[in-house]
Amino acid sequence: MTGYIIRRLVQSVIVAIGVLLIMFILQSLLPDPARAILGVKATPVQIAAFNRANDLNKPFYVQFAHYLVDVVWHHNLGTAYQLNESVGSIIARDAPKSLVLVGVALAIAVIIAVPIGVYQAVRRNTVGDQAVTAVSFLLYSLPTFFLGQLLILFLAEDFHLFPAEAPQGVTLGQILSDPIALVLPIANLVLVNYAGYSRFMRSSAIEALAQDFIRTARAKGLPERVVLFRHMLRNALIPVVTLIGLSIPAIFTAGLITEALFNFPGIGSDYVQALVSQDYPLALGITLLVAVLTVLGNLVADILYAVLDPRVRYR
Structure with a gap:
């Protein structure tokens, strides 16, 4: 290993x-x-x-x-043209805010998608499965910016439940001090990512339920809860782990759009401003950060293979 x-x-x-x-x-x-x-x-x-x-x-x-x-x-990423500040200090200041936004949304999306995908696999072709599938397809087909505008229109403008703008602040602590304003940006990312993960989890769970070891476990008289969560879930999660690792660039892209839409002061907003103003050092520094996180995400996904499936060994 x-x-x-x-x-x-x-x-x-x-x-x-x-x-x-x-x-x-x-x-x-x-x-x-x-x-x-x-x-x-x-x-x-x-x-x-x-x-x-x-x-x-x-x-x-x-x-x-x-x-x-x-x-x-x-260890010098250069100096941003517009801000006349080192790119490393800008990333160190704003990247944690974006990582929290994207990380929390990803965790919530996976936590919601996995049990719903298992439910759909167990209850496949029922009314509940078809209803959840319709909602997932709808969310999956909506562009990130359009879904965010709908959230702002209905939940912020019409019903005044949440602020239309993300919390403002220089530090991560200032951002976290206003959790209500984080609801819409996180919800936008959760809904975008949940749809794909739940569909993938459903397909993976259906395939796992058709395997011989599931029939053997049921033939031994094990409770259905044990069959699903001890035997099926661990095997069905392996392809989902791959999907999460490979979708990190798409997650950051959706985060960039979400930050611009909700005026979130993170690395995505810095990237948009760098591209608009042709601030090449800042754009290159953020690109390097995303590239490193992407390859590390794929590496973590490969390592988790061995954790989820003891048969997998890397030599």
Whole structure:
């Protein structure tokens, strides 16, 4: 297992470098950000000085090499153009808020989706199963921004149950001090992710219930509760763990849209602002963070295989 984890970590580093390389290539195709940063009244001399100070006058592969050296050896992600602040400090300040938002929503979505998926598998093709399936399909088909607008329209504007805007604050403690304002952003992410997980859990549970070991457990006279939660659930969760690991990029994408929609002061809002203002260092730093979290999420999913299924061994 140790050797496998080391190999996967090496692969993760290669993937992160590949993501950064693609970002640098795309960045080289975009207009010079000096004009966007300095304004329309900037003189050619000022633009040239800005490009020299930020290595923007050099080929992209030279910029890429310098960036890798700064990240690996100096642990420096650069300085954001607009805020004139180190990218590392911005990420350290805002990333915990986004991780809490996405993490809580993901946990709630899984907690809801797993028992509902098991219920649908046990009661498949009944009225209850069809009703839950219809709701899941409806939620799955709704875009994140549209679902969020519906939540704001009905729960905030019409019924005044929750604030339409997420809590505002610089620190994580200030964000958590207003939990009521977190309800709509978290609910938006929960509903988006629940639909896919519940459908996948239903299919996985139906497949597990058709296996011989389930029939053997029932033939021994074990209670249905023991059959479902001790024998079936552990095997049915293996594909779901894979889905969660692979869906981390989509979760962060939905989180980015949710943050922009509810004005949540997290890393997603920083990313949108960086793209709008052509703040390349900040955009690259956040992209690197998401890439690292994605590969680590997949690594954790692989390790959980061995926990859920003792037959799985990595050599």
